[in-house]
Amino acid sequence: MKKLTVLILILSGVVINAQHTISGTFTPANEYKWLIAYHLKVGEQAYTADTAVKNGEFNLSLPKEAAPGTYRLVYAVPQEEFYFDVIYNGKEDVQLNFDIERGISFSSSKENKLFEAYLREINGAKQAFINFYQSGETDTETYKKLIARVSTAQNGYEKESEGLLAHHFIVANRPYIPTAYETSEMYAQHKMEEYFDHFNVNDPVLQGSAFLTDKLSNYVFTAITKEKMVKGEKEKILQQNVDRVASALKATDAIYRFQIFQTIYNKAATKRYNITADYIFNSFIKPLAQETGNQKIVNEMEIQNHLQIGAIPPEITWEDDNTTKRLSGMEGADYYILVFWSSTCSHCLSELPPLHERLKQYPNVKTIAIGLEDAQQPWGNESAKLSDFEHVLALDHWDSRYAKIFDIHKTPTFFILDADKRIVSKPENDKEVVAFLKK
Numbered sequence: 001m002k003k004l005t006v007l008i009l010i011l012s013g014v015v016i017n018a019q020h021t022i023s024g025t026f027t028p029a030n031e032y033k034w035l036i037a038y039h040l041k042v043g044e045q046a047y048t049a050d051t052a053v054k055n056g057e058f059n060l061s062l063p064k065e066a067a068p069g070t071y072r073l074v075y076a077v078p079q080e081e082f083y084f085d086v087i088y089n090g091k092e093d094v095q096l097n098f099d100i101e102r103g104i105s106f107s108s109s110k111e112n113k114l115f116e117a118y119l120r121e122i123n124g125a126k127q128a129f130i131n132f133y134q135s136g137e138t139d140t141e142t143y144k145k146l147i148a149r150v151s152t153a154q155n156g157y158e159k160e161s162e163g164l165l166a167h168h169f170i171v172a173n174r175p176y177i178p179t180a181y182e183t184s185e186m187y188a189q190h191k192m193e194e195y196f197d198h199f200n201v202n203d204p205v206l207q208g209s210a211f212l213t214d215k216l217s218n219y220v221f222t223a224i225t226k227e228k229m230v231k232g233e234k235e236k237i238l239q240q241n242v243d244r245v246a247s248a249l250k251a252t253d254a255i256y257r258f259q260i261f262q263t264i265y266n267k268a269a270t271k272r273y274n275i276t277a278d279y280i281f282n283s284f285i286k287p288l289a290q291e292t293g294n295q296k297i298v299n300e301m302e303i304q305n306h307l308q309i310g311a312i313p314p315e316i317t318w319e320d321d322n323t324t325k326r327l328s329g330m331e332g333a334d335y336y337i338l339v340f341w342s343s344t345c346s347h348c349l350s351e352l353p354p355l356h357e358r359l360k361q362y363p364n365v366k367t368i369a370i371g372l373e374d375a376q377q378p379w380g381n382e383s384a385k386l387s388d389f390e391h392v393l394a395l396d397h398w399d400s401r402y403a404k405i406f407d408i409h410k411t412p413t414f415f416i417l418d419a420d421k422r423i424v425s426k427p428e429n430d431k432e433v434v435a436f437l438k439k
Contacts, residue, residue: 022060022086024096024107026075029056031100037062038072040085042207043255045072066090068165070209085210087111087165115166118157119173125150126175133184143181151177169211172199192223196248207256216245217264221271231273238268238276246284258288265301274310281305303407312421313338314405316368318392325390327368328421334364335424337433338406338415339389342372342397343382345411352412355430356386362437366390372397372411 026032032053037060038045048071051060060073068090075098076082084104086094088111095108106112128146137143154174161167176191199206199215206212220241224234242264249257261284268277281301289298306314316327316338330336337359341348352369359365369389373379374397383391394400402408406415414433416425427433 019064020062020066020088020090020093022062022071022073022088022094022096023058024094024098026053026056026058027097027099027101032056032075034075035060036074036079038074039067040070040072040208040210042204042253043259062088069205070211072210087115087169089165111164111166114157114161114164115169118153118161118166118170121153122150122157122173122175125153129187133187138181140181147178147180150175165205168203168205169209172203172206172211172215174198192219195219195223196244201249201252207252213260213263216248216260217267220245220264221267232275235273235275238273239279242276242280242284254288254291258285258292258294261285261288262297262301269305269308272308272310274308277305277308303405306405307407307415307423307426309423309426311423313415313417313423316370316392316402318390320390330366330368330421333366334419335362335366335437336417336421337365337367338370338417339367339412340370340372340402340406340408340414341412343379344374348412349382351430352386355433356388358430358434359388365437368392370394370402370406372400372403372408 022037034050035053035058036050037048039048048066049060049062051058053075066088068088070085071088072083072085074083084098086096086106087109088094092109092111094106094112096104096106096112098104106116125146128149132143132146154170154177157170158167158174161170176187176194178187178190182190196219199212201207201212201216203212220238223241223244224237229237245260245264246257249260261280265277265280265285268274268280285301286298289295305311313327318325327336327338339352339355341352343349356367359367367389368391369383369386370392371379371383372394374395376393379393383389392402394402397403398408406413412430414427414429415423416427416433416436418424425432425436427436
């Protein structure tokens with residue numbers, strides 16, 4: 001009897017610790033060479049495994065100790081753009097097909113197939129509401145059918161997914177379901193009012209995925225009235241939405257909040273809501289950085305904050321005929337070009353002389369050339385050939401103050417400022433500088 005019990009335990013252990021795979025195909029087959037899997041966790045993504053993609057096929061073996069959760073499969077660089085996420089419950093293999101045009105589909109995996117089917121059905125039901133309002137319909141019987149459709153789909157999938165990881169996402173994704181006919185304005189208002197009602201921000205399954213991050217950041221940028229407004233008014237509403245998210249997150253771990261606000265900050269900066277980005281940075285990211293020991297990240301973000309489109313860059317000062325000049329004090333131009341270069345850089349020596357000549361056609365443009373150098377020469381000789389530029393010498397090259405505060409990692413690097421000294425473009429080369437000015 002004891003031997004039988006031991007055998008059962010051993011066999012049970014083999015089942016529990018069985019090694020599973022994520023396998024499938026890529027289309028078009030010849031465009032993909034490798035695949036890396038990361039386990040998403042709060043504040044990080046942990047490397048799990050990798051494999052080659054051969055003739056569009058792959059078979060990724062997960063470690064026996066791979067924990068259940070969301071796994072990010074990266075298939076190209078930059079990694080933050082070329083990826084898709086899958087649910088792994090630790091009990092089943094996952095088979096999928098990824099098509100660059102059609103996206104991802106699952107051929108095996110109860111978790112992912114169910115969630116895939118749910119999203120397809122619930123998104124179709126929500127789109128029916130949108131179509132109803134856009135068509136100008138007001139028929140209450142048709143509206144009742146729309147309510148029944150979305151309610152049946154949501155409730156049905158919540159019940160079917162019980163006991164699965166997918167259940168966490170399905171419940172958290174419950175859309176607003178009216179009980180009777182509502183105008184589009186009422187529908188939109190009620191949808192935003194109950195936005196946070198159905199997901200638990202402390203759920204570790206949701207926190208260890210992109211789902212909750214997307215849900216929270218989307219609220220900031222979608223919970224906005226449809227009425228036309230100036231940008232400043234819109235930014236005030238965005239900041240109110242940020243505060244609403246902060247209130248919802250107040251009981252969560254500081255590391256998780258830091259991650260969420262980083263995401264919202266990056267989206268605000270990308271959309272050029274600079275006032276909102278500054279508000280997020282100063283009100284939430286900086287205090288959380290001290291609390292979580294992430295000061296280095298904040299220092300890097302602070303640099304980028306001064307270098308984003310629309311921002312006023314750090315001050316630059318230089319001596320000219322015993323007179324101290326400042327970037328902020330320059331006047332009389334429609335555009336100012338900052339170029340970080342080096343007299344020992346071959347690309348600089350091939351790009352700057354022709355640019356210097358072309359800029360003679362633009363008297364409304366002034367150029368400040370910051371030389372990242374190790375010594376006075378050969379910078380002195382080379383800069384003399386670019387006589388129309390204002391020249392700044394920054395010794396210590398990559399370790400110079402300007403190389404650091406402008407985050408310079410290659411030469412030449414260009415910034416174009418408008419008359420108010422705000423960054424309006426960051427061209428990759430001299431040709432893009434001229435192309436910008438031609439516009």
